[in-house]
Amino acid sequence: MDQAEQLRNIIKAGNINQKMARVLTVTSGKGGVGKSNTAINLAIQFRKLGKKVIILDADFGLANIEIMFGTVPKHNLCDLIYQGKSMRDIITWGPMEIGFISGGSGIVGMANLSQDYLSYIIRNLAELDSIADIVIVDTGAGISNAVLEFLVASGEILLVTTPEPTSITDSYSLLKALSRHPRFSTETSQVKMIANRVEKEEEGQNLYNKLNIVVSRYLKLPFAYLGAVPQDAQLSRAVIQQVPVSMQNPTAKSSLAYEAIAAKLMNMESVKKRGMAAFFSHIVVGKKPM
Numbered sequence: 001m002d003q004a005e006q007l008r009n010i011i012k013a014g015n016i017n018q019k020m021a022r023v024l025t026v027t028s029g030k031g032g033v034g035k036s037n038t039a040i041n042l043a044i045q046f047r048k049l050g051k052k053v054i055i056l057d058a059d060f061g062l063a064n065i066e067i068m069f070g071t072v073p074k075h076n077l078c079d080l081i082y083q084g085k086s087m088r089d090i091i092t093w094g095p096m097e098i099g100f101i102s103g104g105s106g107i108v109g110m111a112n113l114s115q116d117y118l119s120y121i122i123r124n125l126a127e128l129d130s131i132a133d134i135v136i137v138d139t140g141a142g143i144s145n146a147v148l149e150f151l152v153a154s155g156e157i158l159l160v161t162t163p164e165p166t167s168i169t170d171s172y173s174l175l176k177a178l179s180r181h182p183r184f185s186t187e188t189s190q191v192k193m194i195a196n197r198v199e200k201e202e203e204g205q206n207l208y209n210k211l212n213i214v215v216s217r218y219l220k221l222p223f224a225y226l227g228a229v230p231q232d233a234q235l236s237r238a239v240i241q242q243v244p245v246s247m248q249n250p251t252a253k254s255s256l257a258y259e260a261i262a263a264k265l266m267n268m269e270s271v272k273k274r275g276m277a278a279f280f281s282h283i284v285v286g287k288k289p290m
Contacts, residue, residue, distance in 0.1 A: 020275030021054075021132045024265070025154035028161065029170030031141040034196040035160045037239065038229070039138040040068050040098075041255070042158075044246040045262035046134050047096045054091065054099035054132040058150055059140045066102065069094040070242050076102035080124055087124040087131070095247060099132065125277040135276055142170070143177040152184045153282040155274050157191045158226070163198060163207055172214060179219040183282075186222055192268075194261060195228040204228025226264055229257040 024042075028035040036059065043053045056077075057065040066072060073092040079085040091099045128135065139150045151157055157178075161171040175191065178184055193211065195204030208225040215223045229235075234252035238245035246255045274282075 019129055020273040020278075021129045021135045022156070022273050023135050023137060023154055023276060023279050024156050024158055025137040025139060025150055026158045026160065027139045027147060027151060027174070028141045028159065028167075029143070029172070029174040030167055033141075033160050033162045033164075033167050034229070035141060036065055036068065036138050037235070037244075038158070038160050038194060038196065038258075039136050040065060040244050041246045041258040042262050042265075043098050043134075043136055044096060044244055045259050046266075047098055048259075049262065049266060051133040052097075052099075052131065053134045053136065054101060054128065056101045056103055056135060056137045058103040058137055058146075065100060065138055066092075068239075068242060068244060069098075069100055071100070073100065073102045081121060087127045091131075095244075122277050122281060125280055126275075129275045129277060143174050147174075148177060148181055149283050151178055152181050152189070153279050155189055157189060159191055159193045160196050161193060161207065161211070162196050163203060168207070168211060171211065175215055175219055175221060175223075179221055186220070190222045190224065192224045192226045192265075194226050197231050198228045199231060201228050201230075224268075227257060227261045229254050229261075 026035055026039040026042075039055060043055055046053045055065055059065075069092075071092055071094055073090070075083075075085055075090040075092075077090065080087065080090050091101055094100050137150060137154065139147045141147070159171060159174070161167050171193075178191075193208050195207045198204040198207070204227065205225065207228075212223055212225075215221050230253045232245070232252055232254035234249045235245040235254040238248045238252075241248070245252050246258055249255060
């Protein structure tokens with residue numbers, strides 16, 4: 001029995017399919033386009049819709065989410081893997097009871113763990129499915145192997161881009177790398193674009209249209225448009241003060257944009273949920289989603 005089959009049996013034994021969290025993976029082709037800001041503000045908007053939300057910060061080496069949360073986690077995913085901590089032990093609860101998990105560098109080494117370790121981790125990740133309705137994975141920026149592993153494991157990929165030429169070019173490069181990944185499947189994964197820092201709504205739609213032309217012609221990816229977040233002095237002020245704009249000023253232009261995007265995502269909830277256990281199993285074994 002190979003590792004993939006063993007992990008499938010663990011998932012079945014744990015009745016993971018009984019309840020699965022919806023996993024949204026937020027990414028970008030380059031840094032500095034507002035990816036982490038998008039992740040945390042969407043989390044807040046989902047909470048306002050009554051959803052239980054947990055953010056997994058998988059942007060190794062950076063601490064954007066915890067800085068914006070104004071909290072320092074005591075534990076991270078490494079402590080679950082190597083120190084015997086439980087899933088509930090490593091969750092830091094932030095504003096509005098939004099959970100936060102620091103990924104640390106633990107995920108990178110998961111493929112080298114023993115079967116006993118993997119069984120323990122998968123069982124704990126199944127518990128995360130029971131805790132959260134939505135898990136938002138905040139990846140690193142760019143097209144590193146670590147980022148691509150998260151993306152191919154995800155059913156819903158939210159691509160944040162801006163009208164800057166470099167952002168557009170890097171977004172296309174990311175989509176190109178994703179489309180060529182041997183384990184990426186257009187049948188089980190969807191890419192949805194968010195246009196950030198636009199002057200007006202039409203600019204966001206035009207940005208999507210331009211990118212979609214080349215994506216449709218050369219990559220043939222399922223590529224949808226979620227909406228635009230405008231340039232907003234209130235958002236910039238909130239970032240400086242380390243408070244998410246959706247909390248500091250719920251009526252700001254950017255807050256209303258995040259609210260609309262979250263509502264649209266809830267109405268688009270048609271993709272098959274995989275849950276966090278299957279999500280990580282896919283990363284570990286390098287096989288198609290279970």
